[in-house]
Amino acid sequence: MTEETQAGFVALIGEPNAGKSTLLNRMVGAKVSIVTHKVQTTRARIRGVCMAGTAQLVFVDTPGIFRPRRRLDRAMVSAAWGGAADADIVVLLIEAHRGLTEGAKAIIEALKAREGTQPVALAINKIDRVKAERLLALAEEMNAAFPFAKTFMISAEKGYGVDDLRDWLASQVPAGPWFYPEDQIADLPMRMIAAEITREKLTLRLHEELPYQLTVETERWEEKPDGSARIDQIIYVSRDGHKGIVLGKGGETIKAISTAARAEMAEFMGRPIHLFLQVKLRENWQEEAERYTEMGLDFKDGD
Numbered sequence: 001m002t003e004e005t006q007a008g009f010v011a012l013i014g015e016p017n018a019g020k021s022t023l024l025n026r027m028v029g030a031k032v033s034i035v036t037h038k039v040q041t042t043r044a045r046i047r048g049v050c051m052a053g054t055a056q057l058v059f060v061d062t063p064g065i066f067r068p069r070r071r072l073d074r075a076m077v078s079a080a081w082g083g084a085a086d087a088d089i090v091v092l093l094i095e096a097h098r099g100l101t102e103g104a105k106a107i108i109e110a111l112k113a114r115e116g117t118q119p120v121a122l123a124i125n126k127i128d129r130v131k132a133e134r135l136l137a138l139a140e141e142m143n144a145a146f147p148f149a150k151t152f153m154i155s156a157e158k159g160y161g162v163d164d165l166r167d168w169l170a171s172q173v174p175a176g177p178w179f180y181p182e183d184q185i186a187d188l189p190m191r192m193i194a195a196e197i198t199r200e201k202l203t204l205r206l207h208e209e210l211p212y213q214l215t216v217e218t219e220r221w222e223e224k225p226d227g228s229a230r231i232d233q234i235i236y237v238s239r240d241g242h243k244g245i246v247l248g249k250g251g252e253t254i255k256a257i258s259t260a261a262r263a264e265m266a267e268f269m270g271r272p273i274h275l276f277l278q279v280k281l282r283e284n285w286q287e288e289a290e291r292y293t294e295m296g297l298d299f300k301d302g303d
């Protein structure tokens with residue numbers, strides 16, 4: 001699965017209301033938007049994954065970044081880029097009927113500060129709301145403001161132009177193995193939320209005691225006929241001695257964490273959850289950490 005597959009990260013940016021969730025839902029499937037509010041401690045949030053032929057596209061966004069009230073200075077811009085900096089491609093989404101707004105201008109300033117690092121495509125969304133003449137003028141105006149690698153005219157809601165955009169993205173990502181097994185893509189957002197919930201409970205419970213390098217992964221997700229779900233997660237620690245901290249005396253700590261995490265998952269997902277936690281040692285932590293960083297995820301704790 002190496003030579004003939006491609007995979008990459010796509011940062012979808014745009015002002016609030018531009019239609020990012022709608023576009024993602026079109027490309028990835030309806031579960032995606034649910035992720036938005038939950039997974040907040042990660043540097044770049046993974047919003048969804050989709051397949052386009054032999055390519056796997058992983059969509060990330062950088063929340064709340066491009067909403068500057070004042071002018072952005074360069075340091076702020078580069079800090080604000082966070083996970084988007086690691087993306088292979090950036091897509092700027094704007095609204096056709098609003099055009100080149102102040103917010104869009106601020107984003108373009110930010111893009112200019114890092115011009116040349118990644119291809120940036122423009123997607124003019126909500127084309128169902130404007131006349132064709134206006135669109136062409138807007139596309140020209142936008143391309144005069146920034147050298148976009150490509151311009152797409154889409155309607156995320158109606159689905160116009162979305163396949164073209166996806167196919168183009170697929171053609172731009174590098175050759176390489178997929179980041180996620182294909183059969184996990186559909187429930188990936190829920191898996192990630194579940195892992196994030198457990199991690200949050202670990203943080204709350206352990207505070208400074210928390211082993212510096214620790215991750216939670218959802219290993220298995222099983223739908224039960226009664227509408228409940230069984231979730232198996234592994235808490236990875238980097239040193240054997242850390243296991244004891246997570247388990248606590250007589251398993252007390254892990255039990256409390258599990259109870260709290262299960263309750264929150266059940267509430268969030270609106271159904272009964274059976275949660276099974278295991279603590280494991282992951283010795284080759286360093287390489288793994290690099291892998292996650294590459295993916296724009298910040299799973300490290302304690303900083």
Ligand SMILES: Nc1nc2c(ncn2[C@@H]2O[C@H](COP(=O)(O)OP(=O)(O)OP(=O)(O)O)[C@@H](O)[C@H]2O)c(=O)[nH]1
Nearest residue numbers: 015016017018019020021022125126155156157158
């Ligand atoms: N007419 C029209 N409306 C659209 C289109 N795409 C999205 N919308 C609407 O625009 C509004 C905002 O869409 P969202 O997808 O929530 O926007 P967003 O960029 O994710 O917004 P934030 O989560 O605030 O960043 C919703 O009411 C959508 O239904 C489109 O192509 N045409």
